[in-house]
Amino acid sequence: MALKAENIWFRYNRRDPWILENQSITVEKGERLALIAPSGRGKSTLAMILAGYLKPSSGQVLADGRPLPAKGVCPVQMIFQHPEKAVNPRWRLRRVLEESGRADRIIPDLLGIEPAWADRFPGELSGGELQRFCVARALMSGADYLICDEISTMLDVITQARIWEVVLKEADRRNMGVIIITHNRHLALKTADRITEL
Amino acid sequence: MNRLNRRGRTLLLLSAAALTFAGIYALGLLLPEEAAAASYLDAGLPPSFSHPFGTDTLGRDLLARTIKGLSVSITVGIFASLISAVIAVLAGAAAAGSKTADACISWLTDLVMSVPHTILVILISFALGRGMTGLLAGIAATHWCSLARLIRAEVLQLRAQQYISISRKLGKTGGWILIHHLLPHLAPQFFTGLLLLFPHAVLHEASVSFLGFGLPPEQPAIGIILSESMRSLSAGMWWSAVLPGLTLVLVILLTDKLGEQARMLLDPFHAQE
Amino acid sequence: MEQKKEPLLEIRDLSVSFRMYSRGLKQTDLRVISDLDFTARSGEITAIAGASGSGKSLLSSAVLGILPDNASVCGRIYYKGRELTPDLQKKLRGTEIALVPQSVAYLDPLMKTGEQADGHRKPRPTEKREKLFRRLGLPEQTEYLYPFQLSGGMARRILVSSALLTDAQLIIADEPTPGMSLEQALEALKLFREMADSGSAVVLITHDIDLAFEFADRISVFYAGTTVETAPASDFRKGPDALRHPYSRALWRALPQNGFQPLDGFQPYAGALPEGCLFAPRCPHRTEKCTVQVPPSREVRGGEVRCYYGA
Numbered sequence: 083m084a085l086k087a088e089n090i091w092f093r094y095n096r097r098d099p100w101i102l103e104n105q106s107i108t109v110e111k112g113e114r115l116a117l118i119a120p121s122g123r124g125k126s127t128l129a130m131i132l133a134g135y136l137k138p139s140s141g142q143v144l145a146d147g148r149p150l151p152a153k154g155v156c157p158v159q160m161i162f163q164h165p166e167k168a169v170n171p172r173w174r175l176r177r178v179l180e181e182s183g184r185a186d187r188i189i190p191d192l193l194g195i196e197p198a199w200a201d202r203f204p205g206e207l208s209g210g211e212l213q214r215f216c217v218a219r220a221l222m223s224g225a226d227y228l229i230c231d232e233i234s235t236m237l238d239v240i241t242q243a244r245i246w247e248v249v250l251k252e253a254d255r256r257n258m259g260v261i262i263i264t265h266n267r268h269l270a271l272k273t274a275d276r277i278t279e280l
Numbered sequence: 281m282n283r284l285n286r287r288g289r290t291l292l293l294l295s296a297a298a299l300t301f302a303g304i305y306a307l308g309l310l311l312p313e314e315a316a317a318a319s320y321l322d323a324g325l326p327p328s329f330s331h332p333f334g335t336d337t338l339g340r341d342l343l344a345r346t347i348k349g350l351s352v353s354i355t356v357g358i359f360a361s362l363i364s365a366v367i368a369v370l371a372g373a374a375a376a377g378s379k380t381a382d383a384c385i386s387w388l389t390d391l392v393m394s395v396p397h398t399i400l401v402i403l404i405s406f407a408l409g410r411g412m413t414g415l416l417a418g419i420a421a422t423h424w425c426s427l428a429r430l431i432r433a434e435v436l437q438l439r440a441q442q443y444i445s446i447s448r449k450l451g452k453t454g455g456w457i458l459i460h461h462l463l464p465h466l467a468p469q470f471f472t473g474l475l476l477l478f479p480h481a482v483l484h485e486a487s488v489s490f491l492g493f494g495l496p497p498e499q500p501a502i503g504i505i506l507s508e509s510m511r512s513l514s515a516g517m518w519w520s521a522v523l524p525g526l527t528l529v530l531v532i533l534l535t536d537k538l539g540e541q542a543r544m545l546l547d548p549f550h551a552q553e
Numbered sequence: 554m555e556q557k558k559e560p561l562l563e564i565r566d567l568s569v570s571f572r573m574y575s576r577g578l579k580q581t582d583l584r585v586i587s588d589l590d591f592t593a594r595s596g597e598i599t600a601i602a603g604a605s606g607s608g609k610s611l612l613s614s615a616v617l618g619i620l621p622d623n624a625s626v627c628g629r630i631y632y633k634g635r636e637l638t639p640d641l642q643k644k645l646r647g648t649e650i651a652l653v654p655q656s657v658a659y660l661d662p663l664m665k666t667g668e669q670a671d672g673h674r675k676p677r678p679t680e681k682r683e684k685l686f687r688r689l690g691l692p693e694q695t696e697y698l699y700p701f702q703l704s705g706g707m708a709r710r711i712l713v714s715s716a717l718l719t720d721a722q723l724i725i726a727d728e729p730t731p732g733m734s735l736e737q738a739l740e741a742l743k744l745f746r747e748m749a750d751s752g753s754a755v756v757l758i759t760h761d762i763d764l765a766f767e768f769a770d771r772i773s774v775f776y777a778g779t780t781v782e783t784a785p786a787s788d789f790r791k792g793p794d795a796l797r798h799p800y801s802r803a804l805w806r807a808l809p810q811n812g813f814q815p816l817d818g819f820q821p822y823a824g825a826l827p828e829g830c831l832f833a834p835r836c837p838h839r840t841e842k843c844t845v846q847v848p849p850s851r852e853v854r855g856g857e858v859r860c861y862y863g864a
Contacts, residue, residue, distance in 0.1 A: 120734045120735070133449065134449060135445055135449070153451070153453075154451045155449075155450060155451035156449040156450075156451070159449065159450075160446075160449070162442060162446075164442075167441070167442045167443065168442050168443050168446055169443055170441075170443050170461055172464055172465060177460075181447060181450055181452070182450060183450065183451065194817065194818075194819065196819065206822075208604065208605045208606035208820070209605045209606075210604060210605060210606075211819065219446075219450070223450055223451075235731070236605070236731075236760070237604075237605070237760070238603065238604035238605065238760055238804070238807075239762060239804055239807040239808050240604070240803055240804065240807040240815055240816045241604065241815075242807065242809075243807040243809075243813050243814055243815035243816075244815035244816075246813070247813075247815055265735070266809065268763075268808070268809040268810040269809045271809070272809040272810075272813050273809075285574075285580055287574060
């Protein structure tokens with residue numbers, strides 16, 4: 083049981099240079115893998131391919147041996163760097179939680195989401211508070227694999243510590259595979275069991 | 281709080297405009313036919329207490345005719361801009377949906393926009409036998425283009441948003457995303473577009489009727505009043521054109537101002553004023 | 554002990570509020586910065602650290618006089634001992650005071666980056682600019698590119714070089730490094746260091762406190778729109794025992810390399826600020842006194858702290 087990307091090649095256009103050349107990566111269920119690389123090496127592109135947001139030019143992504151579904155809830159969920167882009171600015175945050183398909187309070191409570199925040203609009207919350215909603219949404223969708231692309235880069239260190247505490251605990255409890263993309267080596271050492279460089 | 285803030289002003293303007301329009305519309309319906317009946321004894325009277333707008337060459341009271349005319353204009357304006365705005369949203373959304381639709385609709389938009397509005401309105405109105413239906417069709421068919429382009433750009437921009445792709449990965453269908461993510465974003469554009477289309481529609485109605493290709497001459501429309509006044513202007517009857525014309529301008533300015541305020545409120549840079 | 558340098562920029566009791574619509578037609582004043590004290594000295598890099606929403610970026614807008622129209626400011630800002638009036642701000646910004654803005658959208662999309670970095674100076678500082686571009690690792694032809702052809706990290710390096718090309722005495726850099734590689738970020742900070750060494754005052758606004766620890770002379774910690782502690786950066790390198798405010802200590806302990814310890818609660822909102830000390834609701838050491846009155850700023854061991862118990 084693993085999330086596997088096999089021989090991934092990627093470029094946006096036939097005339098563009100390759101962004102990814104023959105990349106392969108595997109994360110087992112229950113494993114936490116950190117990806118470290120300088121910017122411009124296609125970390126985010128690889129993440130988008132693993133989560134099904136982009137189609138590779140060649141190669142394949144398999145979750146537990148099957149290709150990612152085109153419809154329905156994807157077993158691989160991704161959390162992005164900028165939470166303010168990942169929520170609809172006209173929605174109250176209650177709907178962001180509901181979008182995950184489940185609306186229990188357990189995960190939001192663990193993340194320190196105040197019940198009153200659910201009635202606010204994204205513009206009224208700070209980045210750290212919004213990111214908690216995005217993390218809650220991804221965890222509540224019931225994903226088997228989680229891809230975290232610099233999810234705490236824009237946050238203050240206290241919120242960063244809180245979010246990772248919850249993500250890692252929840253991932254362990256549900257035996258999820260987690261890919262942690264970061265430029266911060268200290269963070270990688272603290273969160274991952276295995277570190278690869280791209 | 282002495283000065284009204286922008287939301288207050290918009291609300292005030294909105295109620296003033298709504299009241300004015302409703303008043304004109306109701307008056308136009310309620311005024312008996314006799315109020316604007318011909319009376320050769322009163323022909324060509326200048327503005328006075330009993331005829332504030334004066335009378336025309338047939339002795340009809342111009343105030344009553346203007347109000348009846350405006351009420352027709354407002355009806356045409358509302359329906360034409362509403363139909364136009366709906367066409368614009370459908371066309372814009374469809375164009376953003378698929379490449380083929382985009383090519384067809386862009387071609388059509390360019391075509392419509394490349395012909396002067398008035399000529400196209402006249403052609404369509406004439407082909408459909410003039411009258412209210414022809415005019416409505418003509419105006420509605422020519423005024424959707426710029427709003428459609430705006431909506432198309434907006435939908436394209438929205439579809440590239442991260443939260444829309446996330447929604448898809450959370451298992452939401454295209455229809456669900458359209459209803460919950462896209463349409464609420466378009467609603468403000470739709471209403472502002474509607475407000476800003478209204479004066480255009482009214483003016484085109486007036487000008488096409490003025491030229492004799494729109495509403496029939498027996499209908500008391502502003503365009504008709506103005507075109508009739510052409511013959512009496514040289515006889516020194518200035519009031520027959522100036523006063524109905526001014527009321528038309530006032531109605532136009534009122535809606536335009538309203539549209540402008542609404543646009544500013546939706547623009548985040550001015551929104552908190 | 555080194556003698557204290559004259560402050561170039563001094564801010565005392567600054568408050569900034571915004572008029573916002575609360576519901577329907579009602580507008581209320583939201584206070585986003587309250588009782589803020591801040592000092593920048595020539596020859597020093599002063600870092601401002603704190604969570605997003607703590608008022609870091611607003612401070613720079615207030616100093617430059619570029620707050621939006623619905624903002625109102627009270628308190629005093631002195632520049633070289635003179636009160637910084639709107640007229641003076643207008644005269645100084647771009648010449649004596651330079652900003653490295655947070656958003657790369659500040660670049661003029663219709664102007665080539667080289668011209669943009671040169672600004673209005675005559676003669677154009679071409680040679681100096683080329684040297685800066687090289688040091689920041691910008692490729693040879695970058696000066697002929699338009700902003701849309703740049704990556705985020707490149708755009709940020711252009712912003713940094715435009716500020717460095719001015720002979721500004723006060724440089725305010727608002728999050729200058731995201732998107733840059735570690736080497737580029739270090740080089741940018743080295744350039745700021747050189748500016749400081751040549752006599753300018755540099756204010757470095759950042760949430761990356763690792764970087765602030767490393768490069769700044771002094772660090773001001775912001776919380777909910779106020780300064781809770783200002784201390785020499787060396788104290789932050791030493792660890793929590795050298796720090797004066799419980800929030801600074803919590804920041805230190807939350808770093809991945811120092812324990813990765815979160816703290817319950819959240820930064821209060823403008824409009825729902827608690828009475829008394831703004832940190833009191835999350836503070837492990839709070840007493841009754843803290844929830845009644847805002848603690849005044851005190852000097853403790855060569856730093857300033859807004860806490861009754863900071864020692």
